[in-house]
Amino acid sequence: xxxxxxxxxxxxxxxxxxxxxxxxxxxxxxxxxxxxxxxxxxxxxxxxxxxxxxxxxxxxxxxx
Numbered sequence: 001x002x003x004x005x006x007x008x009x010x011x012x013x014x015x016x017x018x019x020x021x022x023x024x025x026x027x028x029x030x031x032x033x034x035x036x037x038x039x040x041x042x043x044x045x046x047x048x049x050x051x052x053x054x055x056x057x058x059x060x061x062x063x064x
Contacts, residue, residue: 004030 004023012019012034021037023030028044043051054060 006032008034 004025006021006023008021009019019034021032021034025042028042029048030040030042032040
C-alpha cells in the first residue's frame with residue numbers, strides 16, 4: 001500500500017494531521033486516517049459510492 005498516491009481531504013485541518021486520505025488501488029479505493037497511516041481499508045468503487053450516497057441522504061443516521 002505504500003506505493004499508492006494518497007490524496008488528503010480538502011476538509012482536513014490546516015496542519016494536515018487530522019484527515020481522511022484516499023488513493024485509487026488496483027482492487028478498489030483505499031482509505032486511511034492520516035493519524036494512523038498503517039491502517040488501510042480497501043473498498044470496491046460500487047460499495048464506496050453506495051456508502052457516500054447513504055451518508056448524503058442521511059439514511060445511516062439513527063435516533064439514539
